[in-house]
Amino acid sequence: MTADQLYHDPALAQFYDAENEWTEGLEYCRQLAASCASVLDLGCGTGLFAATLAQEGRCAVTGADPAAAMLxxxxxxxxxxxxxxLQADARALRLNERFDLIVLTGHAFQVFLTREDQAAVLRTIASHLRPNGRFIFDSRNPLVEEWKEWTPEQSQRTLTHPLLGAIEAWNDVSRDAASGVVSYDSYYRVQASGRLYSACSPIAFPAQERLAELLEEAGLIATSWLGGWDQRPCTADAPEIIVAGTLQGALTPAASTEG
Ligand SMILES: C[S@@+](CC[C@H](N)C(=O)[O-])C[C@H]1O[C@@H](n2cnc3c(N)ncnc32)[C@H](O)[C@@H]1O
Known part of the structure; x- marks a missing residue:
């Protein structure tokens, strides 16, 4: 896994918050955290979710990400x-403690490209969940092929950076048919100076069946599969695959009827 400059280069990481604001997904996770004493945010990025939660003062929050620029x-x-x-890789992180809730938000799970890496992250989740703890993460539905829209023409947008002002942004994309890995380029041009920044980011689009197998192997069990943060069902044409669950063997009769 090579370090993605979109997150590791401070010159690029500075655009993350201009692109990504509070979302329906973060709000959903915030509500899940309402009854929790401890939350682990894996791939926490620039920390909007973790810091918002911590400010509410109800739980202890840990955020882990390998990218110093994001942290x-x-x-x-x-x-x-x-x-x-914590500056840490979610595949290898081992804290001697367990959490009530573990999240990977903002499609962070998709940065793990291989079955091996995806399995490793799920083992990290299993190693850090309290017996009745819950996990949740989102991944884009590969059947919808959202990447086809990430062309320069369709992705052209203008962002506002607090210091640099107006930024023209766009993407380009390619897909490796053999692995299914999608590589998208992100471009940011500062209008005032004309300076252009770019990065290429590979992401995976695992199918629901693959995720179900990996959860089983990691000792986890899904309690719900959603197709969007609006809680639509996880169907072939739904934009997202959002899986929430717990440790195998932890299900109470009430929890096992959920979702
Ligand atoms: C799309 S961003 C999501 C950030 C944040 N969760 C959010 O909702 O805005 C993906 C994040 O995954 C992080 N990441 C990349 N490789 C990782 C790894 N091996 N372990 C944990 N996080 C990783 C990146 O540094 C980046 O911050």
Missing amino acids: DIARARSGGHLVRW
Whole structure:
């Protein structure tokens, strides 16, 4: 797994928050966290979710990400001082503690390209869940082929950076048919200076069946599969695959009827 410059290069990481605001997905996870004493945010990025949760003061929040540039932004944001930030790879992280809720938000699961890497992250989740703890993560539905829209023509947009002002942004994309890995290019041009920044990011689009197999192997069990944060069912034409679950053997009769 090579370090994606979109997250590791501070010059590119600085555009992340201009692109990504509070979403329906983060709100859903925030509500899941309402009854939790401890939350682990794997692939926490610039920390909007973790810091927002920590500021509410109901639970202890840990955010883990290997990209120092993302963590620097996370630490500096409002509420950032209330989170325990760890510069760590979610495949290898082993803390001697367990959590009530573990999340990977913003499609962070898709950065893991191989079956082996995906399995490793799920083993990390299984190793850090309390007996009745819950996990949740989202991954785009490969059947919908959303990447086909990530062309320069369809992705052209203007962002506002707090210091640099207007930024023209666009993407381009290619897909490796053999592996199913989609590589998307992100371009950011600062209007005032004309300076252009770019990165190429590979992401996987695992099928629901693959995710179900991996959960089983990791000792996890899904309690719900959603097709969107609006709680639509996880059907072939739904945009997302959102899986929530717990440790195998932890299900109470009430929990096992959910979803
Ligand atoms: C699409 S961003 C999502 C960030 C954040 N969760 C959000 O909702 O905005 C993906 C994040 O995964 C992180 N990442 C990449 N490789 C990782 C790894 N091996 N372990 C944990 N996180 C990783 C990246 O650094 C990046 O911050």
